[in-house]
Amino acid sequence: MLRFVVRRCLLVLPSLLGLLVVTFLLIRVVPSDPAVAMAGDAATPEQIERLRQQYGLNRPIWEQFVSYVGKVATLDLGESAFSRRPVAVDIAQRLPATLMLTFCALAISVFVGVPLGVIAGLSHNAWPDYLLRVFSVMGIAVAAFWFAIMLQLLFSMELGWLPLRGEISATIPRPPRITGFMVIDAMIAGRFDVVADALRHLVLPAVTLSLGGLATIVRFTRAGVLDTMQQDFVFYERAMGYRRWRLNWIYVLRNSVTATVTQIGLLFGGLIAGGVVVESIFDWPGIGSYTVQAILTGDRQVMLAVTLLVGVVYAAVNILTDLVHGVLDPRLMERG
Amino acid sequence: MSPILRKLSRDLPAMLGLGIVLFVLVIAIFGPMLAPYPEDAAASHLTRRLKPPSAAFPFGTDNLGRDIFSRVILGARGALSIALTVVSTAMLIGVPLGLIAGYRGGWVSEGIMRVTDVVLAIPQLVLALALAQLMSPSLESAMLALSLTYWPYFTRIVYAETRRLSASLFVDALRGIGAGSGRIVFLHILPNALSPVIVRATIGLGFTILVAAVLGFLGMGATPPAPDWGLAIAESRTYLPRAWWYATFPGLAILITVMGFNLLGDGLRDIVDPRIRRSR
Numbered sequence: 001m002l003r004f005v006v007r008r009c010l011l012v013l014p015s016l017l018g019l020l021v022v023t024f025l026l027i028r029v030v031p032s033d034p035a036v037a038m039a040g041d042a043a044t045p046e047q048i049e050r051l052r053q054q055y056g057l058n059r060p061i062w063e064q065f066v067s068y069v070g071k072v073a074t075l076d077l078g079e080s081a082f083s084r085r086p087v088a089v090d091i092a093q094r095l096p097a098t099l100m101l102t103f104c105a106l107a108i109s110v111f112v113g114v115p116l117g118v119i120a121g122l123s124h125n126a127w128p129d130y131l132l133r134v135f136s137v138m139g140i141a142v143a144a145f146w147f148a149i150m151l152q153l154l155f156s157m158e159l160g161w162l163p164l165r166g167e168i169s170a171t172i173p174r175p176p177r178i179t180g181f182m183v184i185d186a187m188i189a190g191r192f193d194v195v196a197d198a199l200r201h202l203v204l205p206a207v208t209l210s211l212g213g214l215a216t217i218v219r220f221t222r223a224g225v226l227d228t229m230q231q232d233f234v235f236y237e238r239a240m241g242y243r244r245w246r247l248n249w250i251y252v253l254r255n256s257v258t259a260t261v262t263q264i265g266l267l268f269g270g271l272i273a274g275g276v277v278v279e280s281i282f283d284w285p286g287i288g289s290y291t292v293q294a295i296l297t298g299d300r301q302v303m304l305a306v307t308l309l310v311g312v313v314y315a316a317v318n319i320l321t322d323l324v325h326g327v328l329d330p331r332l333m334e335r336g
Numbered sequence: 337m338s339p340i341l342r343k344l345s346r347d348l349p350a351m352l353g354l355g356i357v358l359f360v361l362v363i364a365i366f367g368p369m370l371a372p373y374p375e376d377a378a379a380s381h382l383t384r385r386l387k388p389p390s391a392a393f394p395f396g397t398d399n400l401g402r403d404i405f406s407r408v409i410l411g412a413r414g415a416l417s418i419a420l421t422v423v424s425t426a427m428l429i430g431v432p433l434g435l436i437a438g439y440r441g442g443w444v445s446e447g448i449m450r451v452t453d454v455v456l457a458i459p460q461l462v463l464a465l466a467l468a469q470l471m472s473p474s475l476e477s478a479m480l481a482l483s484l485t486y487w488p489y490f491t492r493i494v495y496a497e498t499r500r501l502s503a504s505l506f507v508d509a510l511r512g513i514g515a516g517s518g519r520i521v522f523l524h525i526l527p528n529a530l531s532p533v534i535v536r537a538t539i540g541l542g543f544t545i546l547v548a549a550v551l552g553f554l555g556m557g558a559t560p561p562a563p564d565w566g567l568a569i570a571e572s573r574t575y576l577p578r579a580w581w582y583a584t585f586p587g588l589a590i591l592i593t594v595m596g597f598n599l600l601g602d603g604l605r606d607i608v609d610p611r612i613r614r615s616r
Binding site: 014015018019021022026133137138140141142143144145146147149150152153157158269270272273276277280291292295296298300303304306307310311314315 | 349453454457458460462463465549554555569572573577586594595
């Protein structure tokens with residue numbers, strides 16, 4: 001077990017180093033002269049020279065790279081040109097909101113998607129299957145930003161059931177920040193009206209964000225169930241008179257979800273990218289809207305830090321996926 | 337009729353996809369002739385702003401009084417040409433790299449595949465947004481950014497295929513009769529590795545239309561007054577909920593187009609390799 005974990009972690013290291021090189025090149029090489037770009041159009045040559053000194057841009061490129069890696073390792077991600085605060089502080093403050101949203105979206109995808117996938121697989125080539133197949137194709141093809149606007153149009157503007165944007169109503173005083181997770185902080189403060197308000201704000205963004213993953217999970221679970229249903233053990237257990245329900249939802253399901261688990265891992269990329277769009281539409285105060293703001297204002301330090309963060313999260317999720325695989329199928333762990 | 341077409345014609349969803357793709361293609365080519373108000377690509381008519389759908393304007397009009405139906409039709413050309421440019425550029429980069437990495441082996445192969453892994457480790461949208469911003473936002477930088485982030489998908493597929501094929505008997509035979517590496521790779525391995533590449537490209541076209549729409553929506557792609565679908569949805573946000581039609585129809589256009597490419601790609605994939613499960 002431990003060897004398996006350590007091995008997986010070591011395998012990620014070259015990718016992380018590569019990620020550092022890519023982000024470094026992005027900021028130092030893509031613009032022809034970063035000092036000129038940073039100083040703006042009205043800068044005098046002296047100002048540009050000073051910037052070059054300040055950021056060490058006059059030193060050899062490998063030396064700059066080494067100091068960059070050193071800074072990243074100590075979580076010194078520079079200062080946001082927009083908020084004038086250290087990027088690491090900004091990120092730490094916004095991370096809980098994003099985690100909350102991503103977690104809810106993932107939960108919806110899994111807890112709705114897996115049962116729907118099983119239903120589709122069991123009713124192969126009957127109407128629930130057709131319906132779910134259409135749904136899963138549409139779920140992948142729909143533009144998340146458009147879907148978000150349609151939801152806002154219907155549920156917030158027309159029906160007025162759910163709030164339009166934000167993490168919490170402006171009229172409600174925010175609970176003291178303890179964990180940073182709005183719902184949990186409100187619970188700690190004992191304000192259950194605030195909890196309800198925060199949850200109502202979560203619904204639309206979480207549903208929007210879950211859509212792509214939901215469709216993917218339905219597809220893969222369906223395919224997995226179709227595969228498993230043809231195996232001998234299902235035939236045998238059916239002949240032995242096992243209860244239908246127990247057979248389908250426990251034995252078949254367990255053998256059908258391996259591919260789905262891989263997909264859940266891969267979904268994180270989509271969730272992060274989707275979060276960028278969904279957060280900016282719903283004014284969700286997380287990493288995604290921070291990214292959009294940074295990109296629109298050309299805040300390079302933030303862009304760099306976010307790209308790096310996303311890469312690291314992605315690598316971590318991949319390790320986690322491998323571990324879950326190992327638990328579901330212990331043979332994989334034996335092989336290391 | 338070739339066997340591929342015959343198999344495809346039996347797959348109803350794939351035929352639907354093919355139908356949509358051909359339909360969008362026709363609209364993209366003949367758009368200015370089909371649109372009822374082709375001049376609305378740029379013109380504005382302030383007397384008929386934000387009119388709801390009617391017989392004269394089936395999809396309503398936008399904030400500058402332009403016919404949304406015409407602009408949705410005119411937008412097809414932009415969306416398709418972006419997708420085609422991006423996917424073919426990505427193929428031009430990704431396919432040769434995959435061939436080299438798969439055929440050569442050694443440190444060249446290692447190097448190429450590690451870079452591929454790194455680029456794949458960052459969600460395409462985030463990387464493309466960062467790149468587009470660094471190259472100063474415009475439609476050209478958006479397309480370049482999308483190409484520079486999509487090639488690894490092709491490299492990975494071609495790499496796997498090339499590895500498989502270069503161990504096969506016919507490649508050994510070619511080496512035996514003294515064929516050069518370039519000849520073997522480009523004339524013999526490449527044609528055999530092409531079908532999964534075509535499947536990926538088909539799905540990639542749909543996916544690129546989607547990501548390009550996001551870039552347009554965030555203001556990093558097409559610029560006004562271009563009749564871009566993503567841009568139109570972004571512009572519509574100021575006029576909601578009154579002008580619901582303004583946001584709805586361009587979004588439906590994106591949905592249907594991307595669905596067409598996905599359905600067709602899935603159908604082609606089933607023909608090329610029935611064992612592979614359907615996925616993005």
